[in-house]
Amino acid sequence: xxxxxxxxxxxxxxxxxxxxxxxxxxxxxxxxxxxxxxxxxxxxxxxxxxxxxxxxxxxxxxxxxxxxxxxxxxxxxxxxxxxxxxxxxxxxxxxxxxxxxxxxxxxxxxxxxxxxxxxxxxxxxxxxxxxxxxxxxxxxxxxxxxxxxxxxxxxxxxxxxxxxxxxxxxxxxxxxxxxxxxxxxxxxxxxxxxxxxxxxxxxxxxxxxxxxxxxxxxxxxxxxxxxxxxxxxxxxxxxxxxxxxxxxxxxxxxxxxxxxxxxxxxxxxxxxxxxxxxxxxxxxxxxxxxxxxxxxxxxxxxxxxxxxxxxxxxxxxxxxxxxxxxxxxxxxxxxxxxxxxxxxxxxxxxxxxxxxxxxxxxxxxxx
Ligand SMILES: [Mn+2]
Numbered sequence: 548x549x550x551x552x553x554x555x556x557x558x559x560x561x562x563x564x565x566x567x568x569x570x571x572x573x574x575x576x577x578x579x580x581x582x583x584x585x586x587x588x589x590x591x592x593x594x595x596x597x598x599x600x601x602x603x604x605x606x607x608x609x610x611x612x613x614x615x616x617x618x619x620x621x622x623x624x625x626x627x628x629x630x631x632x633x634x635x636x637x638x639x640x641x642x643x644x645x646x647x648x649x650x651x652x653x654x655x656x657x658x659x660x661x662x663x664x665x666x667x668x669x670x671x672x673x674x675x676x677x678x679x680x681x682x683x684x685x686x687x688x689x690x691x692x693x694x695x696x697x698x699x700x701x702x703x704x705x706x707x708x709x710x711x712x713x714x715x716x717x718x719x720x721x722x723x724x725x726x727x728x729x730x731x732x733x734x735x736x737x738x739x740x741x742x743x744x745x746x747x748x749x750x751x752x753x754x755x756x757x758x759x760x761x762x763x764x765x766x767x768x769x770x771x772x773x774x775x776x777x778x779x780x781x782x783x784x785x786x787x788x789x790x791x792x793x794x795x796x797x798x799x800x801x802x803x804x805x806x807x808x809x810x811x812x813x814x815x816x817x818x819x820x821x822x823x824x825x826x827x828x829x830x831x832x833x834x835x836x837x838x839x840x841x842x843x844x845x846x847x848x849x850x851x852x853x854x855x856x857x858x859x860x861x862x863x864x865x866x867x868x869x870x871x872x873x874x875x876x877x878x879x880x881x882x883x884x885x886x887x888x889x890x891x892x893x894x895x896x897x898x899x900x901x902x903x904x905x906x907x908x909x910x911x912x913x914x
Pocket of ligand 1: 784848875877
């Protein structure tokens with residue numbers, strides 16, 4: 548069985564309620580591309596705006612796309628049937644034809660645009676629409692070997708770029724300049740940036756999703772770097788915080804609390820642990836150091852085709868860790884007006900424990 552058939556069947560197995568006769572994945576235009584399209588097709592090239600992927604319960608599939616993607620789609624020729632449509636009229640005809648031999652169609656409500664849903668309803672008025680988004684999300688949470696390989700390489704590239712950062716840093720270098728260097732180095736490794744890198748210095752490190760500016764690096768600053776490579780569409784996400792010069796007592800205190808939370812969690816991860824329990828452990832560790840209110844986000848998120856790949860590790864999480872899941876673990880402490888620390892790693896849950904994909908030191912680095 549090929550990769551596409553295997554993934555289609557995984558998704559169908561996860562469907563708890565009524566089973567559709569076909570799953571309908573439809574991309575709109577960037578940035579409204581359903582990454583599940585690439586989960587199913589496993590295509591590494593192309594953008595596939597406005598393309599349709601139909602997946603049947605027996606593992607067979609059909610892809611409908613435009614002339615623009617004719618080259619990119621070739622790689623999938625052994626895994627599914629491909630039809631190239633010339634214009635939107637032809638696309639509409641195709642949609643009508645799809646409806647002639649099915650009664651129920653499954654859609655991914657997390658990604659299908661409302662506009663496409665309206666078109667689907669109008670074109671196929673007699674077909675029942677079922678939401679299969681939960682099954683798709685659950686299937687994607689547990690990675691297969693090929694996905695793990697791609698994620699591992701993304702993490703390796705990211706780790707390599709991190710190791711070069713201290714050599715880029717010098718007095719008065721700006722956040723923007725370092726950010727550009729990070730993007731450049733990721734691309735030089737043959738990957739792309741999984742998201743816009745975060746580079747923050749000094750008090751800006753207290754803003755978890757700081758988008759960067761022109762602050763200059765000064766002695767005594769915390770400097771925080773949050774970035775990741777995307778390799779063959781699969782993402783990595785790493786954060787390290789360092790200190791310029793000798794850390795103050797307070798800087799040391801904050802860093803130690805985050806470092807300990809990170810250690811505690813990385814030691815406990817294995818199949819069978821509740822996701823909410825992982826978060827509680829981080830909260831308790833940070834609280835015991837006196838910074839409960841300064842840890843303001845969840846402990847981490849699933850990682851895959853998307854940087855935020857369908858699940859988070861927080862107190863409302865309702866799932867159990869399974870072998871093959873990949874998450875970020877990213878405790879942080881943020882003191883507005885002072886600065887913040889975040890340490891983020893990517894982990895693969897495996898039998899009995901976890902593998903840290905971003906294998907590089909987490910101790911406080913002084914430069
Ligand atoms: Mn993250």
